[in-house]
Amino acid sequence: MSFDELYQSILMDHYRNPRNAGPLSGATCSVHDHNPLCGDDITVHMKITGGNIAHLSFEGKGCAISIASASMMTEQLTGKTVATARTEIDDFLAVMRGESEFSSHPEFEELASLEGVRKLHARVKCATLAWNAAKKMLSEVDG
């Protein structure tokens, strides 16, 4: 299996079986965002306790890239401190803008499957939709 095929299969697995999809009982904050260019429409829910992201979920609809990226984001950020999550979100957004490389961020693991999306400028918004929602959310909490 080539890297491209491997990346494609990771993306499609997260699209077909999204992790942490659905409402979140006891959520301390929720942010809705949409991408009119593609029709992606996602709400991210977060439960923050003691400065940690205890639970993270998302719901909505969208293309494979937006759903897979949201699914991977929930796995990436759950259990992280608010401060670490802010850093990882900014690092991920910088990579997607082409200002940094996935190879410099081994912590992103499966997210590197979005490598090919960086070249498709219209789709970068799909891949960053849930992340921008989480960024907005974390800008409004203490810690």
Ligand code: ZN
């Ligand atoms: Zn999309």
